[in-house]
Amino acid sequence: MRHPSFVWGLGLLLPALLAWQRQQAPGLSNSTIVQVKPAPAPSCAAAQGLARVVCLAEAFKATLSPSQLAEAQRPYTKADAARWSNFPQQFSRPQRVGIALGALTAPQLAAAKALLASVLAPGVPNEGYDELEGNLVADNYLGTATNQTGTFGAGNYYLALLGTPSLSGRWELQYGGHHFAFANTYQGGKTAGVTPDFRGAEPMTPVTDHGHTYQPLEQERAAFAALLSSLSVAEQAKARLTTTFRDVLLGPGQDGRFPATRQGVRLSELSTVQQQLARQAIRRYVDDLDPATAAPLLARYTAELPATYLAFVGSGTMGKDNDYVRLDGPSLWLEYSGQPSRDFPGTVHPHSVWRDRTTDYGGQ
């Protein structure tokens, strides 16, 4: 070659161009992401139950480029399964795995949403799939309000397939971002676990996108408030904790650390009406799932209601700083904590986590 410098220059330029291309590639804006609707692959129309979930997962994978697929599809490890968080994606942590919604094209995102919608309750305002969308809209609002759209907003939510979706082995459908974590673990063609499951909201006030108004956690707050307001003074005294909570106890990274001794008042000491109020609060979480998955879980938690403990501290309205409530049963663990908002001073934003003492991450 007579011009080695030319080759040298080209050698420098080409990777730079490729890198630039990658940077430009697909990338939907936060506001576009919440507008994309789920589009189930027609080939999955006949499939039912988990077979449909697997079909839609495969259809989603088929839309991805090889490098995107490498991000979204990972081998199943407990370490990756535990790598969820309620924190925004900021700096080097939390290090979520999977592919960001912001890295997908519109058809890819439609396939991803079809997969997510297939495991969540359809058509219930602020519950199930609608709650998931509401969480994205709220985070878009937060990103715009704080001028941090790179940290907050729908593009910073991740979808991961841990293990190959199938009707045989173990795999997990993992989805999450700021204030949201969803983890369905499947084992041998059955649902082995649907927790840890995190829900939060910031802002707590209603948010609207293209005429659709969301308030994703208001029904959860109201359900707990209704339960707590039903307590007599004596019952309150039994259920009331003396310590202060400024967050949930068993957030990310606190796996398996359930208290050895349950605190508060045993629901068997309360009336059946009150127990039904507790069941209503539990349903605000369990019923987020598609009805077929939710039904056996709700049956188990209902059967365990008398042996479940209710503990709380604070105003009982779940609308004040440091308001906290917990349902701790033989298998159920449900916490809801109101904490001061950093970005909207004077308001409260909730963190809430649903765990299961036996089937977190699908159990063992």
Add this chain to the structure above:
Amino acid sequence: MNPSTSYFNRLITLLVVLLGIGSLLPAAAHPMPNSVVLLSVHAQRIEAAVQIPLTELQPAFGHAVGDSSAQLVQRLGPELRAYLTQHIKLQSPDGRYWAVTVGQLGVHETQNPLNGPYRELTAQVAMVPPAGADVRQFLLRYDAVLHQVVTHKILVAVHQDWATGQVADDAEPAQVGIIQLDVRNNVIPPLPVNLATGSAWTGFRALVQLGIRHIAEGTDHLLFLLVLLLPAPLLVARRRWSTFGGVRHGLRHILLIVTAFTLGHSLTLLLGTLGWVRLPSQPVEILIAVSILVSAAHAWRPLFPGREAWVAAGFGLVHGLAFAGTLANLHLEAGPMALSLLGFNLGIELMQLFVIALTLPWLLLLSRTPAYPWVRVGGAAVAALAAVGWLVERVSGRANELGQAAGQVAAYAPYGLGLLAALALLLTWQRQVRQQPGA
């Protein structure tokens, strides 16, 4: 070092420290700010700097602290001291408790990227083990805030530990552990602390290194000395700098100046560190800037020919006071302090001699060439500019570009030295060629 950049550096250091601790501890990731306990480990005692976010303290302390933090210490000082004393306990392996004294309290604003800006209470806490007990082994029974706010977390780290050589102000704190609720058993477990044993030799060596770094990064100290050396090889004629006075004259002169400077700053380093002489840092830093200005003026026109050594000794006294600040901030006990004085001063001299050894030959060579007035006046002008920048900065307390640029010049010193060497060799070679036209 000039005050504004050093405050800035400290702020950056604090940020790095906070972030550093945070990033070391993914399990501590928490949307509510943590408490931080930074330990300074001495031979007979531990000094802790405790930082508690006010929003977290509020529900635990039982008095309003968030609304009027400006007067917090004034208003609730005794209550805060009593509260902290009650919730900070240290216990030796034999079960005996330490003496814990809460010293200075303060409130300051801090921030981290996760929490944004927030205010925190800072407390200096002295912890003294019972007679005969090891200062490096104890159970830390700390539950301030956490006894009430069960979601709170306390990060414990070692900020300074002379015996293991951890003395630099900007060193990353060595993480000791996190104090948090054991949710399973609903108890707050004490944190067992077992600090690696150190030695006086390690501490001494660390101080030599600190002395070396202090000069390497303290552009102003070196600049004063180098500019004072600029005219040292020259003779004076009719109140002007004249020609090269011979290698012997030059060397003798330089040796005198350097020795005088060393004597001067060693004396005040000693006196300042022992606390016999203590000046606030601002006037000291201002005087250092003035000293550079004076030596620059002297390099331009001989102001005090033949009396450079006295001037060097006099200004050495000032520079020594600045060195003493670094050492005094370590708050060491007598034994380690004596070794530190020795080590730190040794480091300073080593670095000083190193720089002089690198520069001197070229100055001596250049001073024999006709280009030397340019080098001398040019060097003096640059130094004067830097000195003016620092002077304005240190008087006004506000950073300016000139001072900041001067602070960064040290990074380019190797290039400057290379240039000086190249110039010296080139001009000397030219001169030799001209002197031997027949060759």
